[in-house]
Amino acid sequence: MKLRRGFKTESNVTARELRRELNLDPAAPICPFSLSEHVGVGLMKLSDFAVTHPDAANYLLRDAGKDEFFAMTLCGVSPKAIIYNDAQSPGRTAADIAHELAHLLLMHPPHRLADATGRRHFDAELEAEANWLGPAILVSEEAALVVANRGLRLSDAASAYGVSEELMQMRLNVTGAWKRSRRAA
Numbered sequence: 125m126k127l128r129r130g131f132k133t134e135s136n137v138t139a140r141e142l143r144r145e146l147n148l149d150p151a152a153p154i155c156p157f158s159l160s161e162h163v164g165v166g167l168m169k170l171s172d173f174a175v176t177h178p179d180a181a182n183y184l185l186r187d188a189g190k191d192e193f194f195a196m197t198l199c200g201v202s203p204k205a206i207i208y209n210d211a212q213s214p215g216r217t218a219a220d221i222a223h224e225l226a227h228l229l230l231m232h233p234p235h236r237l238a239d240a241t242g243r244r245h246f247d248a249e250l251e252a253e254a255n256w257l258g259p260a261i262l263v264s265e266e267a268a269l270v271v272a273n274r275g276l277r278l279s280d281a282a283s284a285y286g287v288s289e290e291l292m293q294m295r296l297n298v299t300g301a302w303k304r305s306r307r308a309a
Contacts, residue, residue: 139264140266167206169175
């Protein structure tokens with residue numbers, strides 16, 4: 125899905141602005157838990173539902189169902205809250221929370237999880253925007269350039285920013301960080 129003109133630049137600006145609000149350097153790692161608190165969004169672990177909904181929670185927290193649920197935003201509560209699957213890796217959890225925060229920061233309208241036929245409601249344009257902004261928040265353009273300029277190994281960079289290697293690689297690619305670093309040298 126093609127993003128609207130200027131969206132990628134706006135995402136970089138948003139990542140910088142969020143860091144500024146949190147008194148962080150533009151290239152600093154950002155904690156999705158701190159960011160959630162900063163923007164007034166509660167976080168709830170899926171495992172917290174194991175007492176009230178043991179069958180569903182245990183299924184989604186274990187291998188068989190673990191890849192069926194990552195995170196979702198509850199918009200009908202105040203304050204808004206994100207339920208995230210705490211059985212996922214820390215890097216995946218960070219990405220899931222950032223993705224949901226991206227929906228909220230972009231003021232995407234809430235919708236039901238499923239349509240009248242029971243199929244999952246999915247708006248490709250809104251998901252593409254959150255899929256872009258979430259990683260941009262976690263690994264800013266400046267962060268990608270720092271990683272490339274320092275020649276950090278992918279695993280070390282991912283660990284330093286609390287993300288998966290796949291997300292770090294994606295941000296290095298889409299920002300052109302390696303090419304820009306080589307050109308500057």
